[in-house]
Amino acid sequence: MATDDRYQRGAAKLAEIHGEHGEAAVRGLEDIAPDLARYILEFAFGEIYSREALGLRERQIATIAALCAQGNAEPQLRAHIRGGLNVGLTRQEIVEIITQMAVYAGFPAAMNGASAARRAFAEAEGGSTEG
Amino acid sequence: MATDDRYQRGAAKLAEIHGEHGEAAVRGLEDIAPDLARYILEFAFGEIYSREALGLRERQIATIAALCAQGNAEPQLRAHIRGGLNVGLTRQEIVEIITQMAVYAGFPAAMNGASAARRAFAEAEGGSTEG
Amino acid sequence: MATDDRYQRGAAKLAEIHGEHGEAAVRGLEDIAPDLARYILEFAFGEIYSREALGLRERQIATIAALCAQGNAEPQLRAHIRGGLNVGLTRQEIVEIITQMAVYAGFPAAMNGASAARRAFAEAEGGSTEG
Amino acid sequence: MATDDRYQRGAAKLAEIHGEHGEAAVRGLEDIAPDLARYILEFAFGEIYSREALGLRERQIATIAALCAQGNAEPQLRAHIRGGLNVGLTRQEIVEIITQMAVYAGFPAAMNGASAARRAFAEAEGGSTEG
Amino acid sequence: MATDDRYQRGAAKLAEIHGEHGEAAVRGLEDIAPDLARYILEFAFGEIYSREALGLRERQIATIAALCAQGNAEPQLRAHIRGGLNVGLTRQEIVEIITQMAVYAGFPAAMNGASAARRAFAEAEGGSTEG
Amino acid sequence: MATDDRYQRGAAKLAEIHGEHGEAAVRGLEDIAPDLARYILEFAFGEIYSREALGLRERQIATIAALCAQGNAEPQLRAHIRGGLNVGLTRQEIVEIITQMAVYAGFPAAMNGASAARRAFAEAEGGSTEG
Numbered sequence: 001m002a003t004d005d006r007y008q009r010g011a012a013k014l015a016e017i018h019g020e021h022g023e024a025a026v027r028g029l030e031d032i033a034p035d036l037a038r039y040i041l042e043f044a045f046g047e048i049y050s051r052e053a054l055g056l057r058e059r060q061i062a063t064i065a066a067l068c069a070q071g072n073a074e075p076q077l078r079a080h081i082r083g084g085l086n087v088g089l090t091r092q093e094i095v096e097i098i099t100q101m102a103v104y105a106g107f108p109a110a111m112n113g114a115s116a117a118r119r120a121f122a123e124a125e126g127g128s129t130e131g
Numbered sequence: 132m133a134t135d136d137r138y139q140r141g142a143a144k145l146a147e148i149h150g151e152h153g154e155a156a157v158r159g160l161e162d163i164a165p166d167l168a169r170y171i172l173e174f175a176f177g178e179i180y181s182r183e184a185l186g187l188r189e190r191q192i193a194t195i196a197a198l199c200a201q202g203n204a205e206p207q208l209r210a211h212i213r214g215g216l217n218v219g220l221t222r223q224e225i226v227e228i229i230t231q232m233a234v235y236a237g238f239p240a241a242m243n244g245a246s247a248a249r250r251a252f253a254e255a256e257g258g259s260t261e262g
Numbered sequence: 263m264a265t266d267d268r269y270q271r272g273a274a275k276l277a278e279i280h281g282e283h284g285e286a287a288v289r290g291l292e293d294i295a296p297d298l299a300r301y302i303l304e305f306a307f308g309e310i311y312s313r314e315a316l317g318l319r320e321r322q323i324a325t326i327a328a329l330c331a332q333g334n335a336e337p338q339l340r341a342h343i344r345g346g347l348n349v350g351l352t353r354q355e356i357v358e359i360i361t362q363m364a365v366y367a368g369f370p371a372a373m374n375g376a377s378a379a380r381r382a383f384a385e386a387e388g389g390s391t392e393g
Numbered sequence: 394m395a396t397d398d399r400y401q402r403g404a405a406k407l408a409e410i411h412g413e414h415g416e417a418a419v420r421g422l423e424d425i426a427p428d429l430a431r432y433i434l435e436f437a438f439g440e441i442y443s444r445e446a447l448g449l450r451e452r453q454i455a456t457i458a459a460l461c462a463q464g465n466a467e468p469q470l471r472a473h474i475r476g477g478l479n480v481g482l483t484r485q486e487i488v489e490i491i492t493q494m495a496v497y498a499g500f501p502a503a504m505n506g507a508s509a510a511r512r513a514f515a516e517a518e519g520g521s522t523e524g
Numbered sequence: 525m526a527t528d529d530r531y532q533r534g535a536a537k538l539a540e541i542h543g544e545h546g547e548a549a550v551r552g553l554e555d556i557a558p559d560l561a562r563y564i565l566e567f568a569f570g571e572i573y574s575r576e577a578l579g580l581r582e583r584q585i586a587t588i589a590a591l592c593a594q595g596n597a598e599p600q601l602r603a604h605i606r607g608g609l610n611v612g613l614t615r616q617e618i619v620e621i622i623t624q625m626a627v628y629a630g631f632p633a634a635m636n637g638a639s640a641a642r643r644a645f646a647e648a649e650g651g652s653t654e655g
Numbered sequence: 656m657a658t659d660d661r662y663q664r665g666a667a668k669l670a671e672i673h674g675e676h677g678e679a680a681v682r683g684l685e686d687i688a689p690d691l692a693r694y695i696l697e698f699a700f701g702e703i704y705s706r707e708a709l710g711l712r713e714r715q716i717a718t719i720a721a722l723c724a725q726g727n728a729e730p731q732l733r734a735h736i737r738g739g740l741n742v743g744l745t746r747q748e749i750v751e752i753i754t755q756m757a758v759y760a761g762f763p764a765a766m767n768g769a770s771a772a773r774r775a776f777a778e779a780e781g782g783s784t785e786g
Contacts, residue, residue: 001526001527002525002526002527003525003526003530006527029504029507031511032488032507032508032510032511032514033488033491033492033503033507033510035492035575036488036491036492036495036500036503036504036507039492039495039500039567039571040500040504043234043563043567043571044234044500047563047567048230048231048233048234049231051227051230051559053223053224053226053227054224054227054228054231058189058192058224058228059231061189061192061193061196062192062193062195062196062228062231062232063196063231063234063235064193065192065193065194065196065197065200066196066197066199066200066232066235066236067235067501068197069197069200069201069761070200070201070235070236070334070464070501071332071334071335072333072334072463072464072465072502072505073464073501073502073504073505075501075504075505076500076501076504076505092184093184093185093189095184095294095295095298096182096184096185097185097189097193098295098298099179099182099295099297099298099301100179100180100185100190100193100194101193101197101761102179102298102301102761103174103175103179103194103761103762104194104197104198104201104761104762104763105197105201105760105761106724106756106757106758106759106760106761106764107298107301107302107306107338107758107759108329108332108335108337108338108759109334109335109761110295110298111291111298111302111335111337111338112334112335112337112338114291114294114295114298115294117294117295118293118294121294132264132265133263133264133265134263134264134268137265160766160769162773163750163769163770163772163773163776164750164753164754164765164769164772166313166754167750167753167754167757167762167765167766167769170305170309170754170757170762171762171766174301174305174309175762178301178305182297198763200499201596201726201763202594202596202597202727203595203596203725203726203727203764203767204726204763204764204766204767206763206766206767207762207763207766207767226556226557226560229557229560230557230559230560230563232499233499233560233563234499234500235499235500235501236498236499237462237494237495237496237497237498237499237502238496238497238560238563238564238568238600239497239591239594239597239599239600240499240596240597241557241560242553242560242564242597242599242600243596243597243599243600245553245556245557245560246556248556248557249555249556252556305758306758310754310755310757310758311755313751313754315747315748315750315751316748316751316752316755320713320716320748320752321755323713323716323717323720324716324717324719324720324752324755324756325720325755325759326717327716327717327718327720327721328720328721328723328724328756328759328760329759330721331630331721331724331725332465332724332725332759332760333463333465333466334464334465354708355708355709355713357425357426357429357708358706358708358709359709359713359717360426360429361426361428361429361432361703361706362703362704362709362714362717362718363630363717363721364429364432364630364703365630365631365698365699365703365718366630366631366632366718366721366722366725367629367630367721367725368593368625368626368627368628368629368630368633369429369432369433369437369469369627369628370460370463370466370468370469370628371465371466371630372426372429373422373429373433373466373468373469374465374466374468374469376422376425376426376429377425379425379426380424380425383425394657394658395656395657395658396656396657396661399658428706432698432702436627436694436698436702437627440694440698441623441624441626441627442624444620444623444690446616446617446619446620447617447620447621447624451582451585451617451621452624454582454585454586454589455585455586455588455589455621455624455625456589456624456627456628457586458585458586458587458589458590459589459590459592459593459625459628459629460628461590462590462593462594463593463594463628463629485577486577486578486582488577489575489577489578490578490582490586492572492575493572493573493578493583493586493587494586494590495572496567496568496572496587497587497590497591497594498590498594594727595725595727595728596727619687619688619691622688622691623688623690623691623694626691626694631691631694631695631699631731632722632725632728632730632731633727633728634688634691635684635691635695635728635730635731636727636728636730636731638684638687638688638691639687641687641688642686642687645687
């Protein structure tokens, strides 16, 4: 598959999961690290998220869990919580994933994940374009 | 709910996910840290995993993703991969979760997660009681 | 021990260590993740911190060290520095723990821990209810 | 070598890499953790950075990579990006190091590293004394 | 650029840095996670390492620093230390990078990095194909 | 203070905490990273551990907590558990610190810390010189 095709496929997948916020976030990188922005589309979304072995709902569960456990990428956690809502996770399910992370990454990680969820839910409601 | 009830509920949930390996792993802690072993049953399994807001299949996706991304708890990752098989994840789905972690935690974490999966799949096949 | 008893014991222990700030921090989670807030009281404070095998002064040394070394949970580090003051650690001792973390987690973690201590000390003085 | 000599050597090395911003950052620690500030000069700069086995350009590559991969010390990453510019790394090279970290620490770490670079480049241009 | 071309370019770059050990390490993944193995060639080596903005010597400095600081991927750290030797880093320079990591990730990370270097240097000498 | 004095003071402090195992561990680094070994004596033990603002018992609580929470430096965690026994911590207290880490770093970190404690206690008993 040619690079152009992967880029287009990635842009479509990004839009499917993250809506216009996703495009804005990637565009926001183009001034400083344009090739990093391109790899996000080509590799992360054009390759990984475009694979059929796992549904988008399952992929968002995995990503929310990982980012909450790592605890050092709040903007991305927030974006993927909104993406989770977009692909069908309920708020209750997202909070449940975050609560479960107390077992694997400790309570502070879960508490900060809950704060990220509060902000992400508000953004999803209010149509905020931040992040 | 009384502590005894949570312990029993946790032991049943542990068995449902991890089979006899799970009981062996927790028992293996009792000589050195018996209360830690008890909290695993009472809190992790008796509380968190016993909640209904998320299915066991979804919970194992979250845990495999988190442990693979953290990259410093191979025995537990291996155990949860076997647990994932027990609650209905396919090998392909598990490898897919691990592959996705290359995006969020880098390729070394995904490579070491794949090695853990290889060992866990072999253990699941061979009936090994290790770990 | 019934769940209600652990909750009450945890609330009392939380108040002993963190004063009214602690209650406010846990309450602040109730809108988004009420069961996570409950587990903090029932498990973290009602179980772990209520055990007699280690004094509260020693427990706060351990927690401040761990959160400083992990370096990704500033609000919790700040709260536990204030809690350390409440249970008898001096400012000098807290700064000493943080300085020691340069050896185990590197200088940036210690520098950011020192910034957290500066804020926590000011909060303790001024009666701020933040965090 | 006497402690005073290491301190002086460290202060000179700090100034060589970080200019007046470096002195300000270390001074900023003196109210809360004066000995930590001193060890930064004596050990980090007076010993490690004063060794001849590696050039300053190479040292800044290593530090920027490590801090970007760890993802939990943005002020220090920003400071070392500015330090990298001071010792001869180009903006393009710094962005390249950060982009490479997507492979070893995942895309969120690289994205947040790129944000730190944007801020650091602006600070270097504008003569900001923050951080 | 078509996927096939990136794969070929990545395989050539992998061989340039890691020699036959690199091919063996990637091949070793193919039974369990064949697409992950492919992405290592296509993305990590076919894209990132094939960019001209940074020399291979500089890239290995960055990778050794990051893996040493993260401290949870010993096989990959060892492989990249051997790769560093292949692209012109001296043993002394590699040990110097690792020693510097004591400042940013603490002494245990540097000590374990030194152990990895000892093993990697012995492998490079003895022609071992492990890892 | 001259470098020689700090080295001697550090060697004495290392012996006080870690006994002959400590000297062996540092000596074991001298073939590969002699200056790193020297800095462990001069800086970690000759400076940090020689300060009077915190007792050795408190320092070992902090270090055991941090290394258990980080979860990626088992040899050092094991060494510091033995050092904790040497300066007066009881086995029960050490296990209690590790159990508490379940709250801050998750159950896998605490479980692996408990395994390290089992090994360290056996080494302390048997006079093993490993590690």
